[in-house]
Amino acid sequence: MLTDLEELVTCESYSADFAAVARSGRVVAEQGRRLLGATPRTLVLEGVTHVQWTFGTPRVLxxxxxxxxxxxxxxxxxxxxxxxxxxxxxxxxxxxxxLVQMFHALAALPSLDGLCVLVTGDEETGSATSRTLIEDIARQCSATLVLEPSAPGGALKTGRKGVSLYDITVRGRAAHAGLEPEKGVNAATELAHQILALKGVADTVTAATGPGTSVTPTLLRAGTSDNTVPAKAELNVDVRVPNAAAQEAVDQLIRALEPRVPGARLQIDGGPNRPPLDPDASRKLFALATEQAARLGLGPLRQAAVGGASDGNYTAGVGCPTLDGLGAVGDGAHADHEHVIAAAMPARSRLLAHLLGALR
Known part of the structure; x- marks a missing residue:
């Protein structure tokens, strides 16, 4: 398993580097072909490489x-x-x-009939090219198992917040900052008002729908030179919500934002990206996984609800029961201390194999 993991990790696959993702897709396809004994379908959608195996009529994704x-x-x-x-x-x-744990679990099964394996190439950037594919397959299936990493301590992920992403553009009017600033409409000042208004959005939604909503300004851009009133300012906003009601409420409030600086104009783009993964979507699958873990002597499984989203949000959103966090045990996703505990990999792979056996 470590040899296979080294092969995948040393083939870099930065989401924005389509050539690198294509190379990685070839490595994934070959590793899966070797372990599963079947050649996958490789799909390149808008430059992004995805890899898919389908065995019979899909029942589990x-x-x-x-x-x-x-x-x-x-x-x-x-x-x-x-x-x-x-x-x-x-x-x-x-x-x-x-991915390695998944391939080795599947290699241990006597039959792969009824399974669909989908390894996408754009999850980290919001799954723009793969979302329709994911949802279409999930609608055919009675369960989706997501090989994203576990929550702290190896907990499975039985709840995820929904995600909305917005781009707010402010248009003002440029002017010389020293000679005639009064003739300008400062887009940066207007953007500052909107940032403060966004805090009010989060507070309003929390009061109406309960805790767990965050509205976070992230990237800000304004101005062209240090002696010019900015004519344009831009803001990216990351929203996380605990439920569908909160997601809809945030969307309505953000789209209702109004400019505060006379002469400024607002343009609001974006909206809901991933629906929440409600714990109800995972309840029965988690119970089944707990039974299998007990039979394997792996100790009691734990579950967690997390703020980060995954493609499991999409599968749950179309009504397919979904269990997430079945992947590696470790820590540090996206961070310098990212790591995996090697000893946990075989046990997680066995758990997945037995869970698949129980589902089919």
Whole structure:
């Protein structure tokens, strides 16, 4: 398993580097072909490479991704290593170890009939090209198992917040900041008003629908020179919500924002990206996984609800029961300390194999 994991990690696959994702897709396809004994279907959608195996009529979807947030060249500063049972490297935890565990679990099964395996190449950037594919397959299935990394301590993920993404553009009027600033309409000042208004959005929604909603300004851009009143300012906003009601309420309030600076104009783009993964979508699958873990002597499974989203949000959103976090045990997704606990990999793989056996 470590040999296979090294092969995947040392083939970098930064989401924005389509050539790198294509190379990674070929490695994923070949590794799966070797372990599953079947050649996959490779799909390139808008330049992004996805890999899919289908065995018979799909009843269970196994879902993962091979793209990472790590820019090409990250191996130089974050090299592959295995020291004292800790495995490191870009994307090792999120989520290449999960792919290895999945392939080895499937290789142990007497039959793959009824399974669909989908490994996408754009999950980290919102699954723009793969969302329709994911949802179409999930609608045919009675269960989706997601090989994203576990929550802390190996907990399975039985709840995820929904995600909405917005781009707010302010248009004002440029003027010389020293000679005639009064003739300008300062887009940066207007954007400051909107940032403060966004805090009010979060407070209003929390009061109406309960805790758990966050509205976070992230990237800000304004101005062209240090002596010019900014004519344009832009803001990206990341929204996380605990339920569908909160997601709809945030959307209505953000679209209702009004400019405060006379002469400024607002343009609001974006909206809901991933629906929440409600714990009800995972309840029966988690109970089944708990039974299988007990039979294997793996100890009691734990569950967690997390703020991050995955493609499991999409499958749950179309009504397919979904259990997430079945991948690697470790920590540090997207961070310098990203790592996997090697000793946990075989046990997680066995759990997946037995869970698949119980489902079919």
């Amino acid at each position: 196994l879902l993962g991704h091979h793209d990472t947030v790590w820019p090409t060249g990250s191996l130089k500063d974050h090299p592959w290593s295995v020291e004292q049972g800790i495995v490191r490297g870009p994307g090792v935890f999120d989520m290449k170890a999960g």
